[in-house]
Amino acid sequence: MLQVSNIRAHKEAYIKALKKRNFEGESILNQILQLDEDRRSTQTKLDETLAEANQLSKEIGLLFKTGEHQKATILKERSAQLKDASKELSDGLSEIVSNLEKLLYTIPNVPNEIVPAGTSxxxxxxxxxxxxxxxxxxxxxxxxxxxxxxxxxxxxxxxxxxxxxxxxxxxxxxxxxxxxxxxxxxxxxxxxxxxxxxxxxxxxxxxxxxxxxxxxxxxxxxxxxxxxxxxxxxxxxxxxxxxxxxxxxxxxxxxxxxxxxxxxxxxxxxxxxxxxxxxxxxxxxxxxxxxxxxxxxxxxxxxxxxxxxxxxxxxxxxxxxxxxxxxxxxxxxxxxxxxxxxxxxxxxxxxxxxxxxxxxxxxxxxxxxxxxxxxxxxxxxxxxxxxxxxxxxxxxxxxxxxxxxxxxxxxxxxxxxxxxxxx
RNA sequence: GGAGAAAUGGCAGAGCGGUCGAAUGCGGCAGUCUUGAAAACUGUUGAGGGUCACACCUCCGGGGGUUCGAAUCCCUCUUUCUCCGCCA
CATH class of the missing domain: 3.30.930.10 (Bira Bifunctional Protein; Domain 2)
Structure with missing residues (x-):
């Protein structure tokens, strides 16, 4: 399986080398790079949501300790929203990752430069x-x-x-x-x-x-x-x-x-x-x-x-x-x-x-x-x-x-x- | 195959539902000391994602659930150990 970071760095060279094994890689490599972008941006959004939820949990814990149950209840509502949001983001992320991997599995290794072109x-x-x-x-x-x-x-x-x-x-x-x-x-x-x-x-x-x-x-x-x-x-x-x-x-x-x-x-x-x-x-x-x-x-x-x-x-x-x-x-x-x-x-x-x-x-x-x-x-x-x-x-x-x-x-x-x- | 117990960082081994990514010991690395080494002392030491770098997120066998919050509670799977059965 090729590394996404290498695909990003050597895309043109990879496309050319893969042609030697009669594999047209341009469109699939582009899709992979796009999915990787999506992956990272979704991950970032998810991380932010989880960070807020973590913060909130700590606050709720403190409020319970000090007996401020009403305030805690209000925060719980916000927490529920965040939970829904993170569920959605993480489902989306899994799907992106799974699509990304599916594409990666279909790409053969990049031939060494001394490999001759040929069909059989x-x-x-x-x-x-x-x-x-x-x-x-x-x-x-x-x-x-x-x-x-x-x-x-x-x-x-x-x-x-x-x-x-x-x-x-x-x-x-x-x-x-x-x-x-x-x-x-x-x-x-x-x-x-x-x-x-x-x-x-x-x-x-x-x-x-x-x-x-x-x-x-x-x-x-x-x-x-x-x-x-x-x-x-x-x-x-x-x-x-x-x-x-x-x-x-x-x-x-x-x-x-x-x-x-x-x-x-x-x-x-x-x-x-x-x-x-x-x-x-x-x-x-x-x-x-x-x-x-x-x-x-x-x-x-x-x-x-x-x-x-x-x-x-x-x-x-x-x-x-x-x-x-x-x-x-x-x-x-x-x-x-x-x-x-x-x-x-x-x-x-x-x-x-x-x-x-x-x-x-x-x-x-x-x-x-x-x-x-x-x-x-x-x-x-x-x-x-x-x-x-x-x-x-x-x-x-x-x-x-x-x-x-x-x-x-x-x-x-x-x-x-x-x-x-x-x- | 049946019954029971367990699974935590390189290893050993703590861990109350809320500053626990996790005490402590060993090991590793760096330093002090030493002619050098050992010992002693000090510091440091998991992985992945993310970032220019931080921040931040995830991971306590795997998966699911309860909860505002799970290493900690529940379900399930796997593996290991002990006992029984079977067996080259």
Whole structure:
């Protein structure tokens, strides 16, 4: 959520930047500024009325003490008038504030100046790539065929137990998953991230804090009986641990990580591109979250990119990094880099990580601030990134490491899997 | 799930329906003293809105009510603790 004070100060720049994500902001920003004016003037009137009522109450109290009941009764009438007036003003104020917030919720984050304009993923900029795309032997298979051939992932069984999009990993498939999780967590610890084990359901306030609510309820599974939401990513519990906090300068930066299953409804996604592990309702992911002072957040974003690069180098998977264009940028993000692994047998790139700086967009909702050396309170910046999302990494490993003798396990994983080949 | 008790500032802990945004202690910050530190002493120290700055307004778990006036009374929800039940 943008800050009204910033909208006032940078209106023209914001309108221009929002155009990069094809958001026409001029009229809505003007409405917001107008509502904010109304808010303040109504608040002032209300304050004056309440001040008079407070004063009056004190006088009435004194009159009762001195036994001047008649005078007190006269003042009580005035007090009743003030009460009516303040009721009206405060109702009006609530309505203005609620309208103001409704508008604020509809505005996406302002893209960073280096974000390219664009309308879809076609316009994302490839900024880096690494790793050779292997030339596979004749008869090489897509990962869902390999999964079946080696009996390591059972899609039908998951379909039977739960439904489409809930695969069951079996045997070496399950162990490979567990190996990847441990490997990713160990690497995160090496980079200074503190590990957490998190709730998989969150309350409404948390969904709101990170921007899943309101409006994007459809992405999350909702447990209506208890009004809880299954997390679509560990970002939600990780970031919301700090909701409402006032941190000290020496608490910063905060770097935390957690492995969780992630649940996504993905309503309306069907077709060939969601086959196999490409898109699931439940998948595993190790997530990184950082809370940074504003002046450090972009350096921290680069650090996260380096961390993920290192994972892919060690796994020896061919990958590329994209800088998302305005049209493809998530609602809450100011700058996002996507990592994609090449799926050789499918001949397409699969997104396996998304790393973003949200600047103050989340912290403004979370009321997450710190006190700087001079005692000034400032909103912090939040960042997060997947490191990594398991299913597509698994897909990449299966497809890129397939040989006629079976699937070779990447070197770095062997100490975690305890086997070096799936056959 | 049932019965009872509680929820106050960073923490601990007072608080009669009317100068209570809230005693006191600890902690934090600043100063005096000291070569330095500790101790001692003095001062200061919640958040949000608003203002050039004051004034002023709001907040004592959340919401509602009674009253001229509520941290204080009533209703309700949530959470925590104790006891009982159930349970990996």
């Amino acid at each position: 993923e076609e316009d994302n900029e490839e900024i880096y790539n690494e790793g050779d795309i292997p030339v596979l032997a004749e008869g090489s298979l897509p990962h869902w065929e390999l999964a079946k051939k080696y009996d390591i992932i059972d899609f039908e069984l998951g379909n039977k137990v739960t439904g489409a999009g809930f695969p069951i990993y079996k045997g070496k498939g399950a162990r490979l998953q567990r190996a990847l999780i441990t490997y990713f967590l160990d690497k995160a610890a090496e980079s200074g991230y503190n590990e957490y084990q998190l709730p998989l359901m969150v309350n409404e306030a948390s969904g709101f804090g990170t921007g899943q609510l309101p409006d994007k309820e459809g992405q999350m599974y909702h447990v209506t009986e208890d009004d809880l939401y299954l997390i679509p990513t560990a970002e939600v519990p990780l970031t919301n641990m700090f909701r409402g906090d006032m941190l000290q300068e020496n608490d910063l930066p905060i770097a935390c990580t957690g492995y969780t299953p992630c649940f996504r409804r993905e309503a309306g996604s069907y077709g060939a591109h969601v086959r196999g592990l490409n898109r699931l309702h439940q998948f595993d992911k190790v997530e990184l979250v950082r809370i940074e002072k504003p002046e450090n957040s972009y350096a921290a974003l680069d650090g996260m990119v380096d961390h993920i690069k290192n994972l892919l180098q060690e796994l020896k998977l061919p990958y590329r990094i994209l800088k998302l264009c305005g049209g493809d940028l998530g609602f809450t993000s100011a700058l996002t880099y996507d990592f994609e692994v090449f799926s050789t047998a499918q001949d397409r790139w699969l997104e396996i990580s998304s790393v973003s700086n949200f600047e103050t967009f989340q912290t403004n909702r979370l009321k997450l601030r710190y006190k700087d050396r001079d005692g000034n309170k400032q909103l912090l910046h939040t960042l997060n990134g997947s490191a990594l999302a398991l299913p597509r990494v698994l897909a990449g490993i299966l497809e890129n490491y397939q040989t006629p003798e079976g699937i070779i396990i990447p070197e770095v994983l062997i100490k975690y899997t305890g086997f070096d080949r799936i056959d």
